Amino acid sequence: MPQKVTAVLSAALLAITVAACGGGTEERSADAITVWTEENLADRMAVQQQIVADFTKKTGIKVNLVGVAEDQFSQIVTSAAAAGKLPDVIGALPLAAVRELEANDLLDTETPGKIVDQLGRDTFSARALELDSASGKLLAVPSDGWAQLILYRKDLFEKAGLEPPDTYERLEAAAKKLNTGGVAGITLAIAPKDSFTAQSFEHVALANGCQLVDNAGNVPLDQPPCVRAFDFYSRLASQYSVKGKQDVDSTRATYFSGKAAMTIWSSFILDEMAGLRNDALPSCPACRQDKEWLAKNTGVVTALKGPDGSEPAQYGEIVSWAVTRDANTSGAQQFVSFMMNEGYERWIGMAPEGKFPTRKGFEDKWTALPAGVDSKKPLSEVYPAEILDSLRKSPDTFARWGIPQGQGKLVGATMGELPVPKALSAIVDGSLTPQAPRPPRPSPTSRRSSVGSGNDHRRRWTTHTQGKDASATGGESGAGPHLAHTAHHAGGRRRSPAVGDHARLPGRPADQHPQDGPVRQLHAGELLLRHLRARLLVRAPQHAPLHDRGDRALDRHRPGRGARAAGGPSRAARW
Known part of the structure; x- marks a missing residue:
């Protein structure tokens, strides 16, 4: 973590600690507010300080601007709430962070709606407002967003007579046809400990109508849309991608070197692909003569559609301004x-490639804003107008797991513990399957002789490794090449908790789970169900850190981009 960021964070924690020891809240000044921002890098803090100075000059309201590291947010906000020292405003909050504040009753849910109405509700992206709302209340004011994209080599597609990869069918057809001559059809993240893998898969899963949780609170990961999504993604990774546990860095490097025809990455790649960042320059042979060659020869697909999807969908992040419950409301x-x-305009200009405007009327200004780090150039001077137009519109098609269903806490758990990347990695290495064949229904006699019936049945997960049998919790994919489960009786080893009515496998009667029978290979949906369904049933304690803040984990891999320190995801969610 940069020293300046560390210093700011330490100062914030020290102030909170001193206030807590002092015993109570302080009187808020009517002409002063405290603002936390997760845009805490030095150059971005400088821009915000300039905006703050203009605000104070106009209104007379003084602003104490504090940069807060993304990976420390839960710890800081918990301490601040306990000490009665919450800031008035928090900026650049991802969707899961907004839901964390909502779950802990730390939000003013009246002021955001007033702000949006004052500015004009019709000037905001309707989808962005929807993602920031709950029970008819606007939880925060959406400020901007970034998108997950499918990038493809236009020159290779045109030569092969291929259509843009905007459907499952077209994507796989292109990956298969272009997977030749030392070039991979696609480079796809599969690293089990990288939240970038989770983001990439969610983009593909949403396209096929696969949801983490449905409106009834069930986890439908073992249902056909999700099974097909797991199968599709793992097939692309195992048959047409670069071998090995590809991650956020290696996928970009492979595509930049010209050794892959497609990749899935975020919009933060756009300035790098244009040669505007010296520590991440394209290295393909043609790129050495023209730093912008790859950008000029790359097509962009925003929303993807699978065979079970009702419409194209796209993973994206909306960041927002939140007003806290005890804020100086007027200020x-x-x-x-x-x-x-x-x-x-100055706010989105800090990183236009990752700050698509959620307000209408700023499209032309956004297009002209200079992007880049070591070199600066408007995106409109590099990318065709149709690409920029699709990017500007992408917040209107953003979809996310769990947020619309009111399960932000569950989303946080998946980002902290990363069960989806682990399952995907296990499918590719052969220790899981997207779906296992259904075992035959047990006879009435076997059901009567087993422990309990229906919702009281118990199961044991077993990992077979080189002839050794070890019980597994189901939260991990297991070290062995084959993961299986068997039913067992009361005398068996290491029973899992009984499965209750609300935790049943959605769409499958409980008595279809055999109490006895042959060992069968476990499939990804069941593994994830076992891992996640308890999270739907356990209520998080008030003011507890609910999630890992992994929504923008791309940034931790990019020097000068994000607030998270290198070294992988931070602590798992507490439940």
Whole structure:
């Protein structure tokens, strides 16, 4: 973590600790507010300080701007809430962070709606507002977003007579046809400990109508849309991608070197692909003569559609301004309104490739904003107008697991513990299958002789490794090449908890789980169900850190981009 960021964070924690020891809240000043921002890098803090100075000059309201590291947010907000020292406003919050504040009753849910109505509700992306809402209330004001994209080599597609990869069928056909001559059809993340793998898969899963949780609170990961999504992604990775546990860095490097015809990456790649960042330059043979060659020869697909999907869908992140429950409401409202109006162009200009405007009327300004780090150039001077137009519209098609269903806590758990990347990695290495054949229904006699029936049945997960048998919890994919489960009686080893009515496998009667029978290979949906369904039943304690804040984990891999320190995901969620 950069020293300046560490210093700011330490100062914030120290202030909170001192306040807590002092015993109670302080009187809030009517002409001053405290603002936390997760855009805490030095150059971005400088831009925000300039905007703040203009705000103070206009309104007379003083602003204490504090940069907060993304991976420390849960710890800091918990301490601040306990000490009665919450800030008035928090900026650049991902969707899961907004839901964390909601779950802990730390939000003012009246002021955001007033701000949006004042600025004009019809000037905001309807989808962004929807993702920031719950029970008819706007939880925060959506400020901008970034998108997950399918990038493809236009020159190779044109030569092969292929259509843009905007459906499962077209994507796989292109990967198969272009997987030749030392070039992989696609480079796809499969690393089990990388949240980038989770983001990439969620993009593909959403396209096929696969949801983490449905509106009834069931986890439908073993249902056909999700089974097909797991099968599709793992087939691409095992048959047409670069071998090995590809991650956020290696997928970009492979595509930049010209050794893959496609990849799935976030919009943060756009300035790098244009040669505007010296520590991440394209290295393909043609790129050495023209740093912008790869950008000029890359097509972009925003939304993807699978065979079970009702419409194209796209993974994306919306970041927002939140007003806290004990805020100086008047000052907070004026500040956020200013940031979303007079200061908005400078706000999205800090990183236009990753800050698509959620407000209408700023499209042309966004296109002209200079992007890059070591070199600066408007994206419109590099990318065709149709690509930029699709990027500007992408917040309107953003979809996310769990958020619309009110399961933000579950989303946080998946980002912290990464069960999906682990399952995908296990499918590719052969220790899991997307779906196992259904075993025959047990006879009435075997059901009567087993422990319990229906919702009281118990199962044991077993990992077979070189002839050794070891019980497994189901939360991990297991070290062996074959993961299986068997039913057992009361005298068996290491029983899992009984499966209750609310935790049953969606769409499958409980008595279809045999109490006795042959060992069968476990499939990914069942593994994830076992891992996740308890999270739907356990209520998180108030003010507990609910999630890992992994929504923008791409940033931790990019020097100068994000707030998370290198070294992988932070602690798992507490439940």
